[in-house]
Amino acid sequence: MAPRWAPPAPAGLVLVALLALLLPPAVRGDKPVRGGLSGVGAEPEASSAVFPLYGDVYPHGLYYVAMNIGNPPRPYFLDVDTGSDLTWLQCDAPCVSCNKVPHPLYRPTKNKLVPCADQLCEALHGGLTGRHRCDSPHDQCDYEIRYADQGFSIGVLVNDSFTLRLSNSSVVRPSLAFGCGYNQHVGSSSEVAATDGILGLGSGSVSLLSQLNQHRVTKNVVGHCLSLRGGGFLFFGDNLVPYSRATWAPMVRSAHRNYYSPGSASLYFGGRSLGVRPMEVVFDSGSSFTYFAAQPYEALVAALKGGLSRSLKEVSDPSLPLCWKGKKPFKSVLDVKKEFKSLVLSFANGRKALMEIPPENYLIVTKYGNACLGILNGSEVGLKDLNILGDITMQDQMVIYDNEKGQIGWIRAPCDRIPKSAMCQVAAKRGANSAMG
Numbered sequence: 001m002a003p004r005w006a007p008p009a010p011a012g013l014v015l016v017a018l019l020a021l022l023l024p025p026a027v028r029g030d031k032p033v034r035g036g037l038s039g040v041g042a043e044p045e046a047s048s049a050v051f052p053l054y055g056d057v058y059p060h061g062l063y064y065v066a067m068n069i070g071n072p073p074r075p076y077f078l079d080v081d082t083g084s085d086l087t088w089l090q091c092d093a094p095c096v097s098c099n100k101v102p103h104p105l106y107r108p109t110k111n112k113l114v115p116c117a118d119q120l121c122e123a124l125h126g127g128l129t130g131r132h133r134c135d136s137p138h139d140q141c142d143y144e145i146r147y148a149d150q151g152f153s154i155g156v157l158v159n160d161s162f163t164l165r166l167s168n169s170s171v172v173r174p175s176l177a178f179g180c181g182y183n184q185h186v187g188s189s190s191e192v193a194a195t196d197g198i199l200g201l202g203s204g205s206v207s208l209l210s211q212l213n214q215h216r217v218t219k220n221v222v223g224h225c226l227s228l229r230g231g232g233f234l235f236f237g238d239n240l241v242p243y244s245r246a247t248w249a250p251m252v253r254s255a256h257r258n259y260y261s262p263g264s265a266s267l268y269f270g271g272r273s274l275g276v277r278p279m280e281v282v283f284d285s286g287s288s289f290t291y292f293a294a295q296p297y298e299a300l301v302a303a304l305k306g307g308l309s310r311s312l313k314e315v316s317d318p319s320l321p322l323c324w325k326g327k328k329p330f331k332s333v334l335d336v337k338k339e340f341k342s343l344v345l346s347f348a349n350g351r352k353a354l355m356e357i358p359p360e361n362y363l364i365v366t367k368y369g370n371a372c373l374g375i376l377n378g379s380e381v382g383l384k385d386l387n388i389l390g391d392i393t394m395q396d397q398m399v400i401y402d403n404e405k406g407q408i409g410w411i412r413a414p415c416d417r418i419p420k421s422a423m424c425q426v427a428a429k430r431g432a433n434s435a436m437g
């Protein structure tokens with residue numbers, strides 16, 4: 001049994017959002033500095049912003065960006081989460097319970113409070129509990145958000161400027177609403193958190209993406225490219241989107257959650273159907289691993305175990321529930337890849353849009369040199385019938401959430417290079433480096 005798995009959420013709690021379900025007790029001393037950003041050059045097309053990403057699936061368990069917020073702008077690290085809407089920062093309001101975070105706590109001023117009569121407050125409450133409480137229109141907008149991993153944040157909605165450098169080399173400073181979280185429990189409180197907060201990129205109107213679109217800064221399109229070797233990039237807007245080459249499936253709207261889902265898919269392993277019911281699939285960059293519901297999980301584990309060569313022995317490893325060792329410790333997934341077959345998801349809505357999941361998109365090699373299955377039993381963490389594609393499965397693919405056209409796309413890509421055509425987010429990079437140096 002893996003460590004740090006909380007029991008399923010009791011019924012009646014605030015709706016769970018999806019987020020990093022497993023943050024390993026990782027090395028926080030690493031400096032995820034990435035260099036070599038190139039291709040700075042003005043572009044005629046406006047409306048895109050590109051950010052370098054930091055982090056990895058293992059050992060850090062998350063990918064994050066540096067965003068410049070406030071006036072004067074200060075950098076904050078935010079966990080990129082396409083599985084929830086609200087962006088929030090740990091905040092000195094004053095703080096009742098905060099982790100140690102990489103940067104000084106954000107300090108709100110009274111005039112930054114968003115009143116509860118504001119549409120965004122209503123949308124936020126609607127998305128979290130379905131109920132909007134606002135006794136007097138000038139009251140502050142309180143919120144409480146809970147995640148699938150039992151993490152939570154309690155705070156108040158504020159409004160401050162985000163400094164963004166666009167691909168047309170303009171710098172814009174829209175005022176955007178986000179949470180000032182003064183009481184939270186995320187990850188383990190004894191360690192320094194990797195990030196100052198969360199970047200909510202779901203499809204709801206509170207999402208930073210929707211707000212940028214409302215302010216006519218970028219189109220309502222977001223994409224990420226998570227590198228297998230760590231880092232990668234995130235973009236808002238559609239300038240980088242390879243529309244004709246990517247595989248697309250229409251988004252399915254679920255009634256009350258702003259999850260990104262292309263609907264249900266059939267599961268194949270090594271070219272053969274696993275014979276499970278179609279799976280409802282959600283794309284969630286806030287989850288480090290992938291979760292299958294009990295039935296497909298069991299079918300997959302049985303098929304995997306049935307197909308392995310004798311050179312692999314099941315072994316217990318504190319990192320994840322199901323691991324194998326070889327004759328010698330593995331150094332990377334490439335050492336063990338040939339022992340495993342690819343998975344394929346076939347999405348019914350996308351005229352059989354296929355997503356191939358090769359072994360490097362479902363295995364990790366731990367520091368003990370074992371190969372472990374990065375697809376976990378979602379029923380065990382209370383996800384019921386939902387299947388979540390987490391970071392591990394989206395690595396080295398550009399994944400595009402296109403709310404303009406209502407579709408989700410993916411395409412294999414080398415994610416450790418920001419495309420030449422993109423303007424790099426110089427301000428954020430400088431902020432990140434100085435904050436770590």
Ligand SMILES: *[C@@H]1O[C@H](CO)[C@@H](O)[C@H](O)[C@H]1NC(C)=O
Binds near residue numbers: 048166170216
């Ligand atoms: C760049 O794009 C933004 C928003 O899309 C726009 O407000 C700004 O005027 C543009 N700048 C230039 C130099 O075209």
Ligand SMILES: *[C@@H]1O[C@H](CO)[C@@H](O)[C@H](O)[C@H]1NC(C)=O
Binds near residue numbers: 114120159175
């Ligand atoms: C946020 O602040 C800006 C500028 O101060 C203001 O125009 C806007 O109405 C505010 N938005 C909300 C939701 O309070």
Ligand SMILES: *[C@@H]1O[C@H](CO)[C@@H](O)[C@H](O)[C@H]1NC(C)=O
Binds near residue numbers: 297298301377379380
């Ligand atoms: C998956 O989780 C469910 C719920 O906890 C459990 O009943 C089932 O046995 C688990 N399956 C496997 C293969 O671990």
